[in-house]
Amino acid sequence: MMSALPSLGFAGIGLMGLPMCQRLLAAGYSLTVWNRNPQKCAPLVAAGARQVATAAQLCEHADLVLLCLANTEVVREVVFAQEGIAQGARAGQLLLDLSSLEPTATREMAAALARDTGMTWVDAPVSGGTSGAESGSLAIMVGGEAADVERVRPVLLALGQRVTHMGAVGAGQVSKVCNQMIVACNALVIAEVVALAERSGVDASLIAEALAGGFADSKPLQILAPQMAESRFEPVKWHVRTLLKDLDGAVKFAREQGSATPISGLAAQLMRLHGGQGFLEKDPATLVALYRDPVSAN
Known part of the structure; x- marks a missing residue:
């Protein structure tokens, strides 16, 4: 018997995040979304996603929490600020970061999140632009522990045509x-x-x-x-x-x-x-x- 799909949370409903979320919904995933501008979540809510008021609340409904945010500073804020993901995270959950960040900062944040909450980090920046996000043809470069990468691989294959494990956390970046x-x-x-x-x-x-x-x-x-x-x-x-x-x-x-x-x-x-x-x-x-x-x- 096939195992149930993991529940997903997603922060960052922008040019890339919106079509990514649409593909995840179409693939049958249960999706909870959050965005700093909550109005951007409306098309996804209409398509069946659940919307929450804070990034921390994503962790209440999701096995995996995905990020697609603008830069290192925004990711740090969304993860570690008050009502951020670290406030709701628990051991056994996994953060999958699709953003493009500084590699050194990624390694530092991943270590801090694991130490403080037990939530592990996989960095999976993408290439292919909005057209690739819409068509599911992105190239995805992944950094993280092998077991964590295999855990998220089916989710990534709903978004991209090529998923390559490049090494430890930060290698994707x-x-x-x-x-x-x-x-x-x-x-x-x-x-x-x-x-x-x-x-x-x-x-x-x-x-x-x-x-x-x-x-x-x-x-x-x-x-x-x-x-x-x-x-x-x-x-x-x-x-x-x-x-x-x-x-x-x-x-x-x-x-x-x-x-x-x-x-x-x-x-x-x-x-x-x-x-x-x-x-x-x-x-x-x-x-x-x-x-x-x-x-x-x-």
Whole structure:
């Protein structure tokens, strides 16, 4: 006889969290949700989820508590602040963090949560964007004890097409740092390419098609190059601030490890320059504005 599905709690109903929760409900999981802006939970409640008033209350209804939050500071607050997850956690429960965080902070928080409550931590940052969350095709990089990873693997397979155990707690976040270094630097180079093609009289809308299947091809190229060429910046599928946060985190972590990251360091400064011009909440396709004449960038 098949065992019953574990009950799930979920904190963070944003661009990624909402479609993830919708997939979990569709897979038959019992889902309890919480968000700092409670109104964002409404579509999930309408689909059968239970909503609670505090993050701590997620632990009352869930075997596994999932997080999909903006950054390290927000995760620390949601887990350890008053009425946070640690207030309701108990031994035997597991926290599954899908956010992209600083690896060192992840290891510290995991150790503190286990020591204080007995709740164990698995870090499972994802790659694939909102389209991957909607289709269940995310790539998921996992850090944690082997038994804990196997416990959450069926849940992760409802969200992604590839689940890879990278090592102990924090290893998933290290892998996501590497992922974001490649993605962010790629996005900046794609912006340079599109602007160069435009300045030289080449139809930049053909770049992605022309390079498809070659060594320069990538998912960011196929997604971003057409958007940049067409100045199609809405709807916002992800944010410049997210790439900036991830690049800053990559440079900080590399410094802690004594590893050189000159390209990612430059990318962080270019991303900061772009964000400082009013683009932090905009789609990374707007990076092409860095290289266009001001008149043509609007």
